[in-house]
Amino acid sequence: MSDLDFNYILNKMKNQEVDRPNKSTSGTLSGHAAGEPFEKLAYKELKEKYPGRIFKQYEYLNDIYLKNPTHITVKQRKELFDSPTALFLFSRGDNAIRYWSPQNIFDEKQNDTADILYYDHHFYDIIDIKTRNIKKGGQPPNIISAYKLANMCALMLDNEEFDNIEIDYIEIDWIEDGDKLKCTDTHHGRLFKANPETLYINWSAGMQIQFHVSELDQSWKDSRREWAIEYLRKFVNSAEDRCTKMRKTYIEPFLRYIQ
C-alpha cells in the first residue's frame, strides 16, 4: 500500500509560482505545455519528500535495468516486473527493450502511462499531474486511454492482482500573473474511488477518459475486483452506444446518396 501523503503535496504546491513557459507576447497560453513547469515542480517536490521512490516512468525502467545487468534478453527484462499488470502498464515494446543498453537508455515517451511513478516494495502508484488554467473554460483533459484501462482491468482479474497498483491524479489550478503562473488551488482524485459508471469516455478523442480531477466522483466503496468488473461493463456498454450512435449519425443519413 502507498503511504503517499497527498495532502503534503497539495499544500506544498498551493500558491507556488513558476516562470511563464512562453513569451507573454507570443499569444495565448494553452494546452498541456502551459502547465508543464508546475508538473516539473511537483515532481521535484515529490522526489525530495520520497527519495528513491519517485521516478519518471522511463527513469524507473532505466533504474531496474541498470540494477540488473545480467538480465539482458527481452524475456529476462520483462521478468523484472513481478506483476503482469505493471508489466502491461509500464513496459516498453519488445524492440525497445531489446536495444536498451546503459549507453542507450530510455527517454520520455508521449504515450507512457505515468507522468510520475511512486514505487515501494512491489507497490506502484501512478501519479498524473493535470494542470488547469482556471481563467479558461476548457474541456476536461485527457486522463488515460479507456482501452488501456480495460486491458488493465482484464489483467487484474486474470491474475487476481488487486492491491499492488494505485492510480492518482493531482489537479493544479493556475492563473497568469505577469511573467509568472501562479497556483491558486490543488485537488487530489483517486481513480479507483470513482464509480466507473460516472466516467466519461470520449471515443473520438483517442478513446480517452476525460474529467477534471476536482470533479471526479469519489464515492466507490466496493472492492477493487468489483471495480474492475464494473469498469469493463461501463467500457463495453459505452462502445455499444458509440456504435449505435455512429450508425445513426454517420451511416444512415448518407445511404440515400450512394444507393
Added chain:
Amino acid sequence: MSDLDFNYILNKMKNQEVDRPNKSTSGTLSGHAAGEPFEKLAYKELKEKYPGRIFKQYEYLNDIYLKNPTHITVKQRKELFDSPTALFLFSRGDNAIRYWSPQNIFDEKQNDTADILYYDHHFYDIIDIKTRNIKKGGQPPNIISAYKLANMCALMLDNEEFDNIEIDYIEIDWIEDGDKLKCTDTHHGRLFKANPETLYINWSAGMQIQFHVSELDQSWKDSRREWAIEYLRKFVNSAEDRCTKMRKTYIEPFLRYIQ
C-alpha cells in the same frame, strides 16, 4: 472559378525565415503553434497579392455583415450567403449570429472551417496552411472533419452546387535555424483532385481526415458530382469498418468478464 496562383505563393514562401515562437530554451517546438508564424506570413502575402479577396473566415463574416447593415435578423444574415453549402461551411451558430453587432464582431474560432478564405464573385476558395517540422517524423496533421465534409457533399448534391467552392491546402516545410525557423519547401494539394478512396479518416482523432499535403493523391479526373458521391461512399464504408473493428477490439474480448 479561382484565378488563385498557387505557384506564386509557394515560391514566395520558399526560403522565408520567421522568428521562433518560443524561447529555444523552453524545449521542443511542436504542434500547430510552432508553425503559426508561417501561417501569418502566408496570409499576409496572399492579402497583398489579392487585395479585397483574402479573408480570415471571421473577417469575411464581419465584412458581409458590416456591408449589409439592414440585414439584422438571423434569417436575413444567413441569406447573405447565396449558397447553402457556403452557409453550412462558414456561418456561425444562430445565437452568435443573433448577438453580432458592429460593436460585438466575430473573432477567430478554433473550429472555423477555413484558415484563409478567398472570395470573388460568389466563388469561395478555402485555403488551409499546414506547417511541418520536417526534422520530426510526425503523423499527418488533421485536415478537416470527415463528417463536416460528408455534410458538405450531401448539400452539394441536394443543391446541385458543384462549381462555387474549392478547398486547397498549402504545406510549408520548415527547420529550426538558430533563433529562426526557415521554410525549406512548399507544396500545394487540392482536396477535390484527390481520389476519395485514398483519403484516411481517423475516427478516434475527432473523425479527422489526415494527410501530408505533399503526399495527397491528385489523380481524380471525374466530375465534382461524382467526387461527392464517391466521398460519401468512402465515408459510410469507413464508418462501417470502424464499427466492425470496435466490436472486435473493444467489445468481444471483454464480454467474458461481465457476463
